[in-house]
Amino acid sequence: MPGSAILKIDFPRSLARKAVALACASALALPLVSVPAMAQGRSLPLVRDAETEHLLKDYATPIFKAAGISNSEPEIILVNDKSFNAFVPDSRRMFINIGVIMESETPGEVIGVIAHESGHIAGRHLVRLRAAAANAQIISVIGMILGAGAAAAGAASGSGEVASGGGAVIMGSGSVGQRSFLSYQRGEEAAADRAALKYLSATGQSPRGLLKTFERMSEQQMFTRKYADPYAQSHPMAQDRYNSLATDAQKSKYFNQPEDYVLQYRHDMVRAKLFAFTSHPSATLRAYPRSDKSPQAQYARAIAAMKSRGKGAVKEIDALIRTQPNNPYYYELKGQALIEGGDPKGAIAPFRKALSFKPTEPQFLTWLGYALVASNDKSNLPEAERILKEAIQRDQNSGVAYSQLAIAHGRQGERAEADLATAKGLMVSGDFQAAKRYAARAQKSLKRGTPAWLQADDIVAYNPPNLPNNGR
Template sequence: MPNLVPAAHQPGPGRSFRLVRKSLALACTLALVLPLAVSPASAQRSKLPLVRDAETEALLKDYAKPIFKVAGISNSEPQIILVNDKSFNAFVPDSRRMFINIGVLMEAEAPGEVIGVLAHETGHIAGRHLVRLRAAAANAQIMSVIGMIVGAGAAAAGAAAGSSDVAGGGGALIMGSGSVGKRSLLSYQRGEEAAADRAALKYLNATGQSARGMLRTFQRMSEQQMFTRKYADPYAQSHPMAQNRYNGLLNEAQKSKYFNQPDDYVLQYRHEQVRAKLFAFTSHPSATLRAYPRSDKSPAAQYARAIAAMKSRGKGAVKEIDALIRVQPNNPYYYELKGQALLEGGDPKRAIAPFRKALSYKPNEPQFLVWLGYALVAANVKSYLPEAERLLKKAIQRDPNSGVAYSQLAIAHGRQGERAEADLATAKGLMVTGDFLAAKRYAARAQKSLKRGSPAWLQADDIVAYNAPKLPNRR
């Protein structure tokens, strides 16, 4: 930076202009990449740990559906994507995707708390905040550049006059200009966060739901900020302080005739099931047994203990899952769990039946299709392979980002002697996980055996010709 260069070595006018022009170009670039759009596939490439669970995703869709409808985005519903992170956070990188940390579900004690988060993020999408944030980011960068230009001019004038005070003032102005631009952007972000909060209240009221859950979330956040907010600069935050958000919403929320409306008991039951499931799958079995001891006879506790038993590879896992099924014989997720326990326990043939049962209740659930196809392939019976291939292709049509589906489809093709099709499926799976170089190699090999101009050949050709976009250097 010019202000860090001693006066005797200040660049001449030509060099200053080049630096400024480069900074302006950088400002424009940043405006285009902030916020960075993320897809499930690109999230995998950037090592964002994603979670797939049909039960949790179905619950979130049911939470969000009425919100999306009243917000006017039901015709292009954003995909809700789970992130394997236990912190309480959610974000929307664009109008098509909403990322929710599993910590939101695990910390929330009632459905309303999660629904409030979804309503807030929906407010960002419906309000087109992301589009305007790019413009605000550009303005903030330009403000910083203008400050640098003015500061460089003041420093140069001071140096020419022999005044170290003026030169020093110019340097301070240069350093301060970045702060001005940053604070301007943060101020804009805080305004958009407040607007999303107000939109969330509107959506909750329009759907006949209470905002108490959203207020509980801000209360919990405020308690966590109790010490840090004493020393925090409120103007250097991207979000308003939680207590301020709570205070700003309380009166308006209490005016709603639905404020004392209780949470739907069916959603509460499903919420507790999902909380227990996520805890058990992401924790050591001993931690699960401490959190859900044998003395706890609730369905959620029994669910968590059955998952812990499966993770421990214990022989009693299937027995515990069968006990769940006897109580709820129509619960497809219990059959899914049983199939998973058998498959991971090395008995894929026995896993086929419970996966079929799960699919009978939800015939179009792509994750159930993948599980059943996986079990059919793993059973290593040649007569099972055509069905496995059909199921996996159906799953991919509904969920094109399933790397597991592509890998199992490649195995099914390979065992049937269809080497080119196996290579193409492998290439597609590698594209999903972001290994573009390996995908190109497999696609090129597949092309050699495929009929030129056929749909499969053209798909392989698209992969061979693909040039991955260069991601910005994020430091």
């Protein structure tokens, strides 16, 4: 947990590979994104931040309702990547890079991204994309068979020309299959763009932000567009997408509607927060100098002070709290600053204060549990255990909560429970083999057939996708 209120985690590699497999098909951003590198074994870096996640949820809720996917509301997951990109690997998850928020000047730009990705989910594009990929592969295989047959016939007749022609058939069939598949992808992207316009209209929101996104992407493609083969792209060229949408977008009766000022304020605050947490303190002070008295500038500078481990960090955060005494995220930041400054006991009170405004926020619960454990006060351990269990119940993907729960159990002499909590945390982080070892060790001390023993047994028996069956 130390290091940033924006908790950094790694997406389990097996799940990352599944997400990556269809990422380019559903990504709003440029086709040349960093995703393919993850397919080579790198994990997907995720971040957690309650304030940002709540803002994105408020952006998405009306869009999901308009798209008819609110009953099975997709989880929005933040990716620790400053590039402008978003994608959906399935109907349950929507990945959005922090760069989408950091580069967007208005809420409408982010909402446009969410609307586009919702179009993929509502249109079941990922399901049909798998079928299209299979068809493209079939085309390639048939071509290879025909080509191999032609090559064999040429060899039998002694005709080098026919054999050479067979090779051309093989190469050509693969190209036809790939282009057929890419053409299908481009059609789905256009359909998602159209769906986004419909959702924005249905929710009474301006499509200006969506157009702004395509303007930005077109500028980025400016130097490559001249040499790009439009038929070898998984997405339509950004300028073409802009041209296709501009007329209808400008006809919207909501086109000139101003941004919601409350959402704009929250958006500016989150942008400043993300910038400060992901930049060197000196860069933050250049972007938000002392002469800038805006709330977002004060927020960014307070975060920069905390990252610099300066003695004045808490003082700057207290000044923020005086301006908004009911802002839970300011108290969260103060608690973190105290932990970073070596005073976890002092951090307990601000984390409690943050929870008084949002009692069910799992990340606040995790922070409080962390502070209680780190306070080195044995009398705090039972409460820490209870709070961390509640955090996990509300967010089962919190590896930090599991690790702190393991420490709380261990300090109370509950070794088997500590090993089981560690195993669960390792499962969340994707280290399945280490999780199996801790679960097996926990089983030896747990009563057979109890819920805890069965949970450990499930981990021991688990065989992750793409890995061989290693037995028990």
